[in-house]
Amino acid sequence: MLVAGDAFELTGRLGANPVEEIQDRFGIWALRFIMITLAVTPLRRLVGWNWLARFRRMFGLFTFFYALMHFLTWLILDQGLLVSAILEDIIERPFITIGFVALLLLIALAATSTNGMRRRLGRRWQTLHNAAYLIALLGVWHYWWQVKKDVTEPLNYAVILAVLLSARLWWRWSRTKRAKTSHH
Numbered sequence: 001m002l003v004a005g006d007a008f009e010l011t012g013r014l015g016a017n018p019v020e021e022i023q024d025r026f027g028i029w030a031l032r033f034i035m036i037t038l039a040v041t042p043l044r045r046l047v048g049w050n051w052l053a054r055f056r057r058m059f060g061l062f063t064f065f066y067a068l069m070h071f072l073t074w075l076i077l078d079q080g081l082l083v084s085a086i087l088e089d090i091i092e093r094p095f096i097t098i099g100f101v102a103l104l105l106l107i108a109l110a111a112t113s114t115n116g117m118r119r120r121l122g123r124r125w126q127t128l129h130n131a132a133y134l135i136a137l138l139g140v141w142h143y144w145w146q147v148k149k150d151v152t153e154p155l156n157y158a159v160i161l162a163v164l165l166s167a168r169l170w171w172r173w174s175r176t177k178r179a180k181t182s183h184h
């Protein structure tokens with residue numbers, strides 16, 4: 001798979017700090033996949049790529065998988081599973097707190113991603129899964145916060161997210177407007 005191949009290209013391309021590099025690559029792919037997942041509905045509406053619908057759950061689960069690997073790299077290789085260090089980091093470094101909240105939300109979405117759970121939750125399922133936007137926001141924020149000088153990279157993701165969110169809000173707004181005018 002292209003992504004695993006990228007993350008595990010171990011031959012001299014990981015630089016002086018390989019743990020950080022592996023962790024960063026997993027983090028970046030988590031962020032890319034949440035954007036891809038959120039782009040599915042706009043692409044269906046704008047370009048008519050309805051076949052994308054079949055892959056949306058898989059994209060979402062990829063996001064979860066890469067975030068989990070990113071988290072585990074940090075937990076095991078960076079923090080060495082030291083509970084006190086882990087708790088201290090989560091509590092005292094705001095960008096880690098944000099990442100942690102995003103991961104908890106991703107766990108909730110992954111756990112309710114089955115057809116059975118979707119049926120069981122009914123209308124609440126959609127409300128819960130709107131948290132995907134919150135996760136993307138937290139992910140960009142988490143990235144932004146730890147970049148020292150050049151914010152170009154996180155800014156790219158912030159712009160993509162802003163476009164995806166505005167498209168969604170625009171559709172919602174025009175739908176309510178249409179619903180109102182058709183009542184008259």
Ligand code: HEM
Nearest residue numbers: 020024027028030031067071074096099100102103139143
């Ligand atoms: C408990 C959850 C998380 C923890 C503890 C965590 C921790 C970290 C740490 C320590 C770094 C900095 C690594 C370095 O020094 O270069 C980092 C970077 C990053 N994280 Fe997380 N993270 C978490 C969740 C997430 C999630 C959910 C996402 C995305 C949806 C994410 C995306 C990123 C990105 C994009 C970077 C920057 C990579 C780069 O510099 O190229 N993280 N994270």
